[in-house]
Amino acid sequence: MSINKKLFIYNYSSVAFVLIFTSIFGITLSGYSFEPFVAPELVPDDRTPVPLPEFRSAENDLADSFDKQFIVQGDQMLDFPRTLTKISGRPRQALNADAFGEVRNSSWFTNRNAFTHMTLAEIAQGPGIYSGPDTSAAWQIVRAKAEGVTIGFHIIDSRGDKYVIKFDPIGYAGLNSGAEVVCTKLYYAAGFNVPENTTVYFRPEILVLGEKVKFTDKKGRKRYMNQQDFEEIMLRVEISPNGLIQAAASKYIEGKLLGPFHFDGVREDDPNDFIPHEHRREVRGLKIIGIWLNNIDAKSNNSMDTYIGEDGEGFVRHYMMDFGSNLGSGSKGPQPQYRGHENEFDPHEALFKIGTLGLWIRSWEKPDSVHFPTVGRFSADLLEPDKFKFIIPNTAYDNCTDLDAYWGTKLVMSFTEDQIETAVAAGPYSAEAGKYLTKVLIERRDVIGKHWFGRVNPLDNFEISKNQDATVLNFTDLAVSTGLEDKSGSKYHYEIRSIDNQKIESGVLENNNLSLASIMKLKERGGVQYEITFRIKRESQKKLSKWVKVYLELDKSSTMPVLVGLKRQE
Helix, strand or coil, X not given: CCHHHHHHHHHHHHHHHHHHHHHHHCCCCCCCCXXXXXXXXXXXXXXXXXXXXXXXXXXXXHHHHHHHHHHHHHHHHHCHXXXXXXXXXXXXXXXXXXXXXXXXXXXXXXXCCCCCCCCHHHHHHCCCCCCCCCCCCCEEEEEEECCCCCCEEEEECCCCCEEEEEXXXXXXXXXXXXXXXXXXXXXXXXXXXXXXXXXXXXXXXHEEECCCCEEECCCCCEEECCHHHHHHHHCCCCCCXXXXXXXXXXXXXXXXXXXXXXXXCCCCCCCCCCCCHHHCXXXXXXXXXXXXXXXXXXXXXXXXXXXXXXXXXEEEEEEECCCCCCCXXXXXXXXXXXXCCECCCCHHHHHHHHHCCCCCCCHHHCCCXXXXXXXXXXXXXXXXXXXXXXCCCCHHHHCCCHHHHHXXXXXXXXXXXXXXXXXXXXXXXXXXXXXXXXXXXXXXXXXXXXXXXXXXXXXXXXXXXXXXXXXEEEEEEHHHHCCCCCHHHEEEEEEEEXXXXXXXXXXXXXXXXXXXXXXXXXXXXXXXXXXXXXXXEECCCCCCCCCEEEEEEECCCCCCCEEEEEEECC
């Protein structure tokens, strides 16, 4: 590990220790309330050349479930510093957020729609330029997945491109494949690395069994597939009346496959991977995207690391994949009712049912209906973002703080109705089903936005500009700009203080800009940092919101103050 990366970890560890110590014991420095802002050290780029790591096999699902449900949960209970910081209201924050709470582009994440609004054409295109495998000529099967509920083939088309072909459950054409395609567009636009997934329609006769195709048969034996095996598998694939099969085609991702990444710890054989995954903001914030898209199966085996470049000259990139169980889709059909409300094995829910003798029926346990077979069981009616549960607990998601959730919420709320409609239009839906799915995604988006924009002050996008001869601090109220709150019913209380804790100015704004004239008058003092605290008062709320503090500096030679960072109250 390079020196700057060691220093990065050391510096953050030191800051974390101070926060824990002061928050637990209530230590203050002689009543001095102004805390000068010190920008965190920038995270080193994790796309520098490293040696090729070894392939790491996927985990056994049962073992992974047991580990996350019992071992990891027990370790967290015994992690007393973690528990104390959460109790004190100062949980352990992500280690890679910058001075403004954002994350830099990396091998994990690229700032896209929330940073620069994507066009509808870009949303429709998604991560790649291909429209799927060539269906005009034969596909050679090179691998097969026949065991379990979900079946599929790895194929090479006539162009030499490799794809994973995934089939829908019989009776639910478009259910899995639609979820794969729509979620690919949305995850990519949000900023994450995903494969190129498309819906494909093809005739079964173009499938040609290659030589020595390995698979696991129904008795659990690993052997080579023969023509009879192939024909038996195809009996589990639905063929439409027009003779076509509908499926999802996932193009092989770039680079050399290295196996799934974990949602905790680091990859020891990747020198670039020095921040524990559970303490990366983009991995924690991924939880909010998962809640929006109902990605209940957020486990390691639905991810993949690849090595980009030649050995010694490349780096490791991290992908999210396998979205067939997102939205309302399940492996056998629509998701069961309890998905999103219970873990697959949930000791807490089990104890609750025992304690109530099973007589307490929650709203989500009442009978419901599936509106469209292609969409599955998917609605916003019972969504409670802070109570959402995944199939198995996820270590990074367990560490998600309100600030991480706020960051993830900004990604979700960046999607306009037109963008969501465009992503849905890429799926194999009828007009009515597509309209319903779009409506639900918009409703779930807004439920998430209202929840976390209510828990964290949503003033953002601060910038300083010249307005005629005046120097102005501009900002965006994300709750207003996304239509969640009314602008006329929102007022912004502010207070300006200098580094010597002197109150310079306070007041109430009705617009999203603040004149900095009072600070500019003090320019001759030079080299001084100023703190501006904002709180919001809504007509719909009884009290002021939590604060966001903006820090800027001004010296004698400057014509404009410089923003240096911000802090948000949790």
